[in-house]
Amino acid sequence: MLALMVIAVINALPVEYVVDCSALRRGREVEVGYRYECLDGSALTNRLATDDHGDALADWLMSELKDRGWRFERVADGVFVIRGSKTSPIKSVTFKGDAWVPVVTKRLATGPLPMPPKK
Numbered sequence: 001m002l003a004l005m006v007i008a009v010i011n012a013l014p015v016e017y018v019v020d021c022s023a024l025r026r027g028r029e030v031e032v033g034y035r036y037e038c039l040d041g042s043a044l045t046n047r048l049a050t051d052d053h054g055d056a057l058a059d060w061l062m063s064e065l066k067d068r069g070w071r072f073e074r075v076a077d078g079v080f081v082i083r084g085s086k087t088s089p090i091k092s093v094t095f096k097g098d099a100w101v102p103v104v105t106k107r108l109a110t111g112p113l114p115m116p117p118k119k
Helices: 002-012 054-067
Strands: 015-020 030-038 043-050 071-076 079-084 090-097 103-108
Touching: 015 054, 015 090, 030 054, 043 054, 054 071, 054 079, 079 090, 090 103
Parallel strands: none
Antiparallel strands: 015 079, 015 103, 030 043, 030 090, 071 079
């Protein structure tokens, strides 16, 4: 019973995802698809092809998040953290690629959580 309670508590904790594109080197043509999904069901899905380095790919991914009002933070060259949309924490981050994908790590949220919209 205690184990089930611990699992329930862990699953209820807010998380964020670290996306590390730094291993991608310029000149290597890759096609990458991705899907970011929040707890409220909102999602961002896209696919792109690039032969640029990992930092440029991370910049492009972050610019799309910024354009759509999602919350994120750059932590290093080619590395950023996704926290969620304007109104909901992140639920999952998935990348699929033909030859390469970023390293994605799930961790407990350390940044500010989204506030529900004011009514």
